[in-house]
Amino acid sequence: MIRIYRQLLVAQIQAAAQYRIQALLWMLFSIIRPVIFLAAWTAVSTAQGGSVGGYTTSDFAAYYIALTIVGHLTTAWNSFEFEFEVRQGRLSPKLLRPLHPLHYSVVENLIWKVTTFLPLMLVCLVIALTFQVRWSGEWWHLALFVPSIVLAAALSFMIGWVVATATFWLQRINTVNTLLQRTSFIFAGQIAPLSLMPAALQVISYSLPFAYILAIPAEILRGGVTLERGLLYLVGQAVWLGLSIVAFRFAWRAGLREYSAVGA
Amino acid sequence: MYALTPMDAPVVDVRALRKVYRVTERETGLAATFRSFVRRRYREVLAVDGITFHIDPGEVVGFLGPNGAGKTTTLKMLSGLLHPTSGEATVLGHVPWRREGDFLRGMTLLMGNRSQLVWDIPAADSFLVLKEIYAVPAAQYKRTLDELTELLDLGPLLHKLVRGLSLGERMKVEFAAGLLHSPGVAFLDEPTLGLDISMQGRIRRFVAEYNQRSGATILLTSHYMDDVVALCRRVIVIHHGVLLYDGALADLAERMAPYKRISVTLRGSVGDLSTFGEVVSSNENLATIHVPRAQAAERTARLVRELGDQLADISVEDPPIEEVIDKVFASERPLAETTA
Numbered sequence: 001m002i003r004i005y006r007q008l009l010v011a012q013i014q015a016a017a018q019y020r021i022q023a024l025l026w027m028l029f030s031i032i033r034p035v036i037f038l039a040a041w042t043a044v045s046t047a048q049g050g051s052v053g054g055y056t057t058s059d060f061a062a063y064y065i066a067l068t069i070v071g072h073l074t075t076a077w078n079s080f081e082f083e084f085e086v087r088q089g090r091l092s093p094k095l096l097r098p099l100h101p102l103h104y105s106v107v108e109n110l111i112w113k114v115t116t117f118l119p120l121m122l123v124c125l126v127i128a129l130t131f132q133v134r135w136s137g138e139w140w141h142l143a144l145f146v147p148s149i150v151l152a153a154a155l156s157f158m159i160g161w162v163v164a165t166a167t168f169w170l171q172r173i174n175t176v177n178t179l180l181q182r183t184s185f186i187f188a189g190q191i192a193p194l195s196l197m198p199a200a201l202q203v204i205s206y207s208l209p210f211a212y213i214l215a216i217p218a219e220i221l222r223g224g225v226t227l228e229r230g231l232l233y234l235v236g237q238a239v240w241l242g243l244s245i246v247a248f249r250f251a252w253r254a255g256l257r258e259y260s261a262v263g264a
Numbered sequence: 265m266y267a268l269t270p271m272d273a274p275v276v277d278v279r280a281l282r283k284v285y286r287v288t289e290r291e292t293g294l295a296a297t298f299r300s301f302v303r304r305r306y307r308e309v310l311a312v313d314g315i316t317f318h319i320d321p322g323e324v325v326g327f328l329g330p331n332g333a334g335k336t337t338t339l340k341m342l343s344g345l346l347h348p349t350s351g352e353a354t355v356l357g358h359v360p361w362r363r364e365g366d367f368l369r370g371m372t373l374l375m376g377n378r379s380q381l382v383w384d385i386p387a388a389d390s391f392l393v394l395k396e397i398y399a400v401p402a403a404q405y406k407r408t409l410d411e412l413t414e415l416l417d418l419g420p421l422l423h424k425l426v427r428g429l430s431l432g433e434r435m436k437v438e439f440a441a442g443l444l445h446s447p448g449v450a451f452l453d454e455p456t457l458g459l460d461i462s463m464q465g466r467i468r469r470f471v472a473e474y475n476q477r478s479g480a481t482i483l484l485t486s487h488y489m490d491d492v493v494a495l496c497r498r499v500i501v502i503h504h505g506v507l508l509y510d511g512a513l514a515d516l517a518e519r520m521a522p523y524k525r526i527s528v529t530l531r532g533s534v535g536d537l538s539t540f541g542e543v544v545s546s547n548e549n550l551a552t553i554h555v556p557r558a559q560a561a562e563r564t565a566r567l568v569r570e571l572g573d574q575l576a577d578i579s580v581e582d583p584p585i586e587e588v589i590d591k592v593f594a595s596e597r598p599l600a601e602t603t604a
């Protein structure tokens with residue numbers, strides 16, 4: 001498997017090299033939104049004398065920078081790509097080979113993240129300096145963050161694949177994707193850190209998978225959780241990852257029965 | 265070679281295979297869109313209607329039928345892309361649509377109008393990926409690639425971007441990509457589609473040679489009868505998803521064409537020959553007449569007798585394969601029924 005990944009990596013880096021500009025644009029785009037919310041919360045907290053619900057201006061900045069990094073590391077375009085591939089007839093050649101189509105996108109996903117990570121960190125550094133951020137974490141926050149971000153990225157990836165399988169039934173899945181993004185926007189901690197949300201919304205957020213992809217790893221990275229809570233969050237992430245894998249396997253099998261290999 | 269298939273068992277075994285596509289009806293208008301959420305409307309397309317056949321190891325079989333006959337659908341089921349609506353099939357002893365690793369490693373599906381390669385990189389790099397995916401041992405990979413390079417004259421093509429290759433060049437590279445793992449079964453769907461005559465011939469010779477060298481079993485569809493005549497001793501003909509003929513190419517005309525063709529050359533100009541049969545062409549001193557198969561001998565004798573000295577030459581043949589096929593396909597209902 002490692003040898004397959006290595007060859008895929010070589011091949012796809014070459015192919016991806018032609019789309020460098022698009023990659024950078026996408027990355028910048030994904031940074032803009034957290035910065036807008038950061039600016040808004042900074043304004044609110046300044047107006048209220050420097051803090052809102054226990055979050056200082058610097059805390060907000062730390063949270064949103066963490067969220068930007070996490071958002072970047074958990075990006076997954078699978079569902080969009082998959083729909084496109086099916087329509088272009090590019091799924092069929094992959095199905096003929098003894099390698100699950102999912103593996104190609106693991107490699108693509110990793111390439112995207114690695115190649116854009118450095119510019120992203122530079123941008124984050126600029127933001128951090130602009131908003132005078134102070135990191136308030138302990139060393140074990142970083143130790144927790146590593147498994148947490150891996151689980152979050154895997155969870156995001158698998159949810160992308162579950163949604164992707166909808167293509168087998170719906171041909172077009174923009175509606176599903178939009179719905180998912182809106183839901184994630186509300187419940188993943190993008191509007192505000194979870195603890196500032198109304199109690200009811202918090203309950204919903206912790207019961208849905210989206211916060212386990214964004215808000216939770218971001219809080220851990222920022223240093224905003226206790227060790228016990230942090231460990232509990234990891235368990236939550238693992239459970240959601242397990243569920244998404246089971247859901248994917250089921251949906252994939254059922255979907256292939258519907259597959260009509262149109263245009264291929 | 266294949267642990268799961270005894271040597272004499274068919275490599276491809278198809279029983280009552282059927283495929284009905286369900287096509288979602290697209291409705292326009294807001295109300296209709298809402299309604300379609302509740303109850304989806306489907307149109308059913310019967311693509312393959314219960315076909316049965318089997319193919320023995322090493323055979324090269326031509327799969328014939330007009331556009332829309334269900335050839336591609338059948339090949340997609342046999343290569344595991346599609347689940348059939350009903351019926352059974354095994355290929356190399358596996359049920360194709362379970363897509364087991366041993367099955368996928370043992371077969372290939374090549375489509376003339378589809379690309380399996382990544383267009384943005386040279387074929388050589390795609391080949392290396394395939395080598396790992398199929399777990400081809402290094403020595404075997406080198407041997408196979410050398411052989412394919414020689415047979416298809418790939419040398420200069422491997423290191424160019426695939427998107428820069430001509431259609432013919434790309435097809436050669438696609439062939440190599442599809443055969444790198446030395447599959448025991450190859451499904452070829454219109455492999456010469458759109459290629460110029462010399463490239464068609466090239467691919468044809470390659471397929472023949474590959475079959476001889478590797479002993480691979482090949483099921484091939486083509487629009488060009490030349491492909492079939494050159495490669496296949498046996499053909500399977502389907503029309504409207506129904507199997508019309510399965511047997512030797514040589515016997516196809518006898519079974520499918522109810523007439524024979526008599527060609528006569530006269531010393532003078534051709535008079536009225538319509539009493540002998542259907543005159544399909546006549547000019548100057550040459551004429552072609554179609555006569556019912558059963559009466560071919562008697563009509564020929566009559567021609568010789570009545571034309572006497574006027575006759576310079578006469579021959580009786582089956583009509584050319586293309587013509588037979590065209591006639592079969594022109595009939596709306598399966599021929600088996602109309603002639604019965």
Ligand SMILES: Nc1ncnc2c1ncn2[C@@H]1O[C@H](COP(=O)(O)OP(=O)(O)O)[C@@H](O)[C@H]1O
Binds near residue numbers: 262309333334337
């Ligand atoms: N993906 C699909 N969805 C719906 N109908 C299809 C699909 N693919 C093929 N068909 C229909 O099934 C029939 C058989 O098509 P096909 O197998 O491609 O025939 P052939 O390869 O012999 O030309 C045709 O009527 C075609 O329109």
Ligand SMILES: [Mg+2]
Binds near residue numbers: 337453
């Ligand atoms: Mg076809």
